[in-house]
Amino acid sequence: MSPFIMVIHQPGNEPLILSTKDRAVLTTQLTQYPPKGDLLQLQNPVDLVAPDRPDTVIATIETFPVKAGGL
Structure with a gap:
């Protein structure tokens, strides 16, 4: 399973790349x-780390509500 990767672009700075420490x-x-329209939620908060510092939590995703659709 691939990690979730987030790239944050900040004007005048290098992009900040974060990935999940554990799976979501x-x-x-x-x-x-x-x-059809059912709401999915994170089972637990998900910690995000920099690839070069996998033991240092930079941010945490507390909620990530998603609606599931059907055909």
Whole structure:
């Protein structure tokens, strides 16, 4: 599984590249299959680190609500 990678561009500075320290897990209670409009949420907050400093947490994603759509 590939890590989530975020690039933050700051005018006048080098881009800040962050990736997930551990994998992100989305959970939901399906109301139907295929899902249509069901809300998925992070199981736990996800820490982001710089690739050259994997033990130093730079930021944390606390919430990441996603709606699942169907065909």
